[in-house]
Amino acid sequence: MTDPLVNHAEASQMQVIERTLDNGLTVCLIPKADFQQTFAMFATKYGSIDNEFELDGKPVRVPDGIAHFLEHKMFEDDEQEVFSQFAEHGASVNAFTTFDETAYYFSGTSDLRENIDTLLNFVQKIYLTDENVEKEKGIIAQEIRMGDDNPDRRVFMDLLSAMYAAHPVRIDIAGSVESIYQIDRETLLKCYHTFYHPSNMMLVIAGGFDPEQVMGWVVENQARKNFPDPVEIKRKYPVEPKAPKTDVSTTVLPVSLSRCLIGWKDTVDGLAKGELLRRELLTGLVLDALFGKTTAFYGELLRDGLIDKAFSWEYELTDQYGYTVVGGNAPRPTELVARVKAHVRDAVSRGIADEDFQRARKKAIGRFLMSLDQVSYVARSYLTYRLRNADFLQTIEVLQGLQLADANERLKEHLSEEQMVVSTVLPKAEAAS
Incomplete structure (x- = not known):
């Protein structure tokens, strides 16, 4: 039946x-x-x-x-x-x-x-x-x-x-x-x-x-x-160490422009049932407050020629793995990495400003509501979260319950330099110089 x-x-x-x-x-x-x-x-x-x-x-x-x-x-x-x-x-x-x-x-x-x-x-x-x-x-x-x-x-x-x-x-x-x-x-x-x-x-x-x-x-x-x-x-999945395998990866390819991704490995040990959506949304607020296209930091990187408009952030989380990725095209990857490191250190020290947190939350709620008019997005999001034992439809409720203190705690916990990894693809000409 x-x-x-x-x-x-x-x-x-x-x-x-x-x-x-x-x-x-x-x-x-x-x-x-x-x-x-x-x-x-x-x-x-x-x-x-x-x-x-x-x-x-x-x-x-x-x-x-x-x-x-x-x-x-x-x-x-x-x-x-x-x-x-x-x-x-x-x-x-x-x-x-x-x-x-x-x-x-x-x-x-x-x-x-x-x-x-x-x-x-x-x-x-x-x-x-x-x-x-x-x-x-x-x-x-x-x-x-x-x-x-x-x-x-x-x-x-x-x-x-x-x-x-x-x-x-x-x-x-x-x-x-x-x-x-x-x-x-x-x-x-x-x-x-x-x-x-x-x-x-x-x-x-x-x-x-x-x-x-x-x-x-x-x-x-x-x-x-x-x-x-x-x-x-x-x-069956192997036991994965908490720390990254290595902190730097560099590859040379026949390209005209360098790519640079900066990532932080997350730990999923102890991720409680029902916690996945909350952690994903909270981490997204942190990343948007730090690296979003409306932030002063993004504007400074763009002005200084360290990134282009393809620069973005992403956070992925399942009960098996989790990671943050920030980056994109990078004419001067070494300088970009140094600036991102300094920016995160300063954010950890000072804390995320309340106005930045509130702006990130309003953006997240707005994006969610606008996405509900796209049936492909609704179907795929509902399915993927459901397969991961999470309820996509609780997004607004969870977002409204998040606090600035939660974001600052998450910032310190996740974006630590011990968990940071840098991957770069360099043009052949640049690597040879």
Whole structure:
């Protein structure tokens, strides 16, 4: 028997209807009145860091990049051309793999039932042959080589490799050329049947539709299919030291402009259940108060030619890893790093000014409210937070409860020089001088 419908009314004033089906699939519907567009996302809690797990009491270690490899293969079908199927019904489809999830999604304005059926059907069926697996290896290997030569991708992955000594977040999502060629059909099937079971998946649909009708379509689609009993997934992650592996990483590439990222490794030990959203939002306020585009510091760096308008900050947090990244294009990276260090030291000493904290909070609330008009953002954010056991819809409530003292405590705790790492990509000419 399926669970009853649950309605949530949060500060965002959005209605979310959620149901767990008999096969374990979690379905979340977010109806938006007067919207023509609908965005649907079907995801599995399975990403690149899940390369070691336990099945039937036996340890399994699979090659790096296998989650991303599976994402590529899901679009291959022996009966229909997936992209054409969506196009025939006025929708566009795509997918992505992150460190901790793989998601397939479509956007459209018509033929919603047909597109939902196509999304569910192609992801819940896999077509693999030895031949199409071998063919894919060359395609993905080329993608990896291109990533290695991309300065923005390279400076970011070098940063994570410097931060993390053991955790697989340090490994490129696509894996390496060497690991890709170790993948075979049998291993892909093992990972697919383990992680693509409905009980490990979630469907989120946001847009203009009748939620009762859409829920009925999904239930009907799933009732036509048979799934084995779910297996308990025991993921295995190595013990990660608190301190970064190293504090500096430098790479030389044939580029015209240096890239520089400054990062701080966070600790997730002791992260209480329900704490993830609060820590993420609080850290975001700290970073925006220090490095946001409306700060005097940002203006000074821009005026002095140390950054351009691509300079930004980012904070990522899961129950497995967390890190802050600040930076971008950097004509004089050494000087930029020195200025950022001095700025953080001064902020720790003086504390964040109340007006800066209040401005950052107002901006965060404004961004959140504006984002609610983007069904793709709503669906993806709700799904990602839900997979991480957090409630995206509590954003305003959490933001309003944060205090200046919380921000200053978080600043001292997280942005310590002991946890700081610098990754730089230098042009060949500059490195040779």
